[in-house]
Amino acid sequence: MSPLLHDYKSPARPEVKKFRAQHWFIVGLGLPLLGIALLLSLKSASGTNAASVELDAGATSIAAESLLAVASAPEPANLSALASFSDIEIERAPLPFPEFHPPLSLAPEYDQLHLTIKRGDTLDRLFRRNDLDLGHLAMIMQLPEAAPYLRKLIPGDELTIEHDEGNLISLYREINLTSAIKINKEASGFSSTLIDQPLEIQRKTASGNIDTSLFDSAIASGITDKTVMNLAGIFAWDVDFVLDIRRDDSYYILYEELYQDDEYVGDGEVIAAEFNNNGRTIQAIRYVDKDGRSDYFTPEGQSVRKAFLRSPVDFRVSSSFNPSRRHPVLKTVRPHRGTDYAAPRGTPIKASGDGKVIFRGVKSGYGNVVILQHGGNITTLYAHMSKFASSVRSGSRVRQGQTIGYVGKTGLVTGVHLHYEYRLNGVHRNPRTVKLPQADPIGAEYRQDFLASVETILNELLQHKRTQVASLSTD
Numbered sequence: 001m002s003p004l005l006h007d008y009k010s011p012a013r014p015e016v017k018k019f020r021a022q023h024w025f026i027v028g029l030g031l032p033l034l035g036i037a038l039l040l041s042l043k044s045a046s047g048t049n050a051a052s053v054e055l056d057a058g059a060t061s062i063a064a065e066s067l068l069a070v071a072s073a074p075e076p077a078n079l080s081a082l083a084s085f086s087d088i089e090i091e092r093a094p095l096p097f098p099e100f101h102p103p104l105s106l107a108p109e110y111d112q113l114h115l116t117i118k119r120g121d122t123l124d125r126l127f128r129r130n131d132l133d134l135g136h137l138a139m140i141m142q143l144p145e146a147a148p149y150l151r152k153l154i155p156g157d158e159l160t161i162e163h164d165e166g167n168l169i170s171l172y173r174e175i176n177l178t179s180a181i182k183i184n185k186e187a188s189g190f191s192s193t194l195i196d197q198p199l200e201i202q203r204k205t206a207s208g209n210i211d212t213s214l215f216d217s218a219i220a221s222g223i224t225d226k227t228v229m230n231l232a233g234i235f236a237w238d239v240d241f242v243l244d245i246r247r248d249d250s251y252y253i254l255y256e257e258l259y260q261d262d263e264y265v266g267d268g269e270v271i272a273a274e275f276n277n278n279g280r281t282i283q284a285i286r287y288v289d290k291d292g293r294s295d296y297f298t299p300e301g302q303s304v305r306k307a308f309l310r311s312p313v314d315f316r317v318s319s320s321f322n323p324s325r326r327h328p329v330l331k332t333v334r335p336h337r338g339t340d341y342a343a344p345r346g347t348p349i350k351a352s353g354d355g356k357v358i359f360r361g362v363k364s365g366y367g368n369v370v371i372l373q374h375g376g377n378i379t380t381l382y383a384h385m386s387k388f389a390s391s392v393r394s395g396s397r398v399r400q401g402q403t404i405g406y407v408g409k410t411g412l413v414t415g416v417h418l419h420y421e422y423r424l425n426g427v428h429r430n431p432r433t434v435k436l437p438q439a440d441p442i443g444a445e446y447r448q449d450f451l452a453s454v455e456t457i458l459n460e461l462l463q464h465k466r467t468q469v470a471s472l473s474t475d
Contacts, residue, residue, distance in 0.1 A: 110169050113161040117153045132161070136168035139190050140183050146192035149173060149181050177258065177265060200259040201268060205464035210249040214241055218251075227255055227267045232314070234284045234296050235275050237306035240432055241314070242341065250276045252468075254461050269294075272457045274465075285457055287442065287450050297442050299454050305439035307374065308353040309400065310432065312382065312420055313341045313407065338381070338421035339431055345386055345416045347407040351398045352380050352422075352431075360394045366419065367410025372398065376437060381421040384411050 113130055127137045141147050150173070162169040168190075171183040180195045208221040218228040231253055232241050239245075256268025272285045284296040284304045296304045355372035358379070363369045366383035370392060373379055386408025391398075398404055409416045422431035442450050 108164075110162040110164050113159075113163070115159045115161065117155050117157040117159070119155045121153055121155070123150055123153070126159070130161075131166050132163055133166050133168055136185075136190070140168070140171065140192070143183070143190060143192045145194065146181055146183055149175055177260070197260060199265070200262075202257045202259060203254060203271065203460070204257050205252070205254050205461065207250065207252040207464065207468050210245060210251075211247060214245060214249075214251070223253070224267050227253070227270065230255075230270045231273055231275075234270060234273055234304060235282055236309050236311070237304060237436065238282050238310070239275060239277055240310040242311050243339075243432055244277060244310075246278045249278065252461055252465055254457065254464070272461050274461060283458070285450075285454055287446065287453070289443070289446050295442075297450065299458065301442040301447055301450060303439040303441055306436040307376075307400075307439065308378075308380070308422070308431075308436045309350065310436075311341070312350045312352050312380075313343050313347055313418055338419050338428070341407075341418045341420065342415065343407045343418065345406075345408055347418075348403040349382055349385065349405045349407060349418055351400055351402045351404050352420075353378075353400050355380070355398060357392055357394055357396050357398060357404075360388060360392055362410075365412045367413070368405070368408065370404050372404075377425045379423045379426075380431075381419075381423070383419040383421075384408055384413050384417060386410065 115126055115130075123137060123141075124134070126132075127134055141150060158174065160172040162171075167185075168183075169185050172180065174180045174197075178197050178199055180197060182193045182195055184191055184193070206218075206221050206223050208217040208223075210217045214232060215228055218231070219225075223231075231251065232239075235241075252274045254271045254273070256271065258265050258268050269286060272283070274281060274283045276282075282304075283299055285299060286294055286296055288294040298304060351372060353372070353374050355374040357370060358373045359369060359371040361369065363383070366381075368383070368385035368388065370382045370385065370388065371379055372382075382405060384407075385405040388405045389403050391402075392404045407416060407418050413419075420431060422429050422434060424434070
């Protein structure tokens, strides 16, 4: 059989040898190029395009491209998938938000103590109880500006202390609503700073009609306990809020509200007040002199204070002044020369006026008794006490409103109450109705200044009254 002749081969033997040499040369050159192409295809983003390499030699380029085409040809089963690959919509997943990390604080963090002062507490006890450095306590007590505010601690006050394993870093104490003291650790020891905390004062008016009691009416009108008690205290010399109150009595009040950094912190002073009681009208206006002393006066400049309070306690009355009363224990008619104030056991009893203790002890029927001597041949008696105040001794002097004892049921009694008597020249008088000596009027040097301020203050109170009357008429 004769050999197969191809159109690109010569029958001459020398030419056949030459062709085989070229063929192996092309294969040898193509294999490295195929490797390069495969590497490039792996790095391609789509993974579907084969890299092409341009060669300078024409025949070599054709052979290389043929080899690359064969190597990168897809399997028949995947041809349809690859054909439609460009039509696939790729949904990109949203990237997660970066996690928030707060900035690192460069200031060191120390242990904090929030301490509430209890009865008997001292800084020394607090430092020992909380394992704080006593040497640091000795150092801060040498600070002249701080020592007066650290020696005496009042129950209920609060301290804030920062420390580092017992070593004092800072101490903060609020002195009152308007000032505080701060002690800080320094490189050379400790320093103290007085901090001002100014208050903003706003004026407010309130009013009400009494149905059952002043307290209930005032609370219903949004007045705080403190201001209710201040209001009652202002008129305590003219009105017995236990016995004298009548339904439909009314009151109007102008007072202060205190704010700090736009936050309400409490009520301040009562600026002016009016009380309408059983057909009579009583007005009181606060005046502060140049020395900072304050008191309440009538619009004419007379003091609202009297030498005696109408009531020595702030509670309801169980029996009044009655010289023909039947005694609840002995069941006989015996004069009841005084007023009985029913109140819970232990209720404080107040001295109705300035005076001297002339008796403190036990009297038959009266139980534990205190008798005070006042000016003008006036004496007052307080009976059936459960116990005496520790500051009250025979011969000692007391101030009006000072606690002299506590309500009890010693002596001939059936229930817990205070028996109170008022005597003038040894004769019993009804403490509710007896005319009481007045305190001194406003000083002559302040009278003109006081009268000049009265009109402005009363106009402010009058404007509130008109507003209230108008609102009631429209309801």
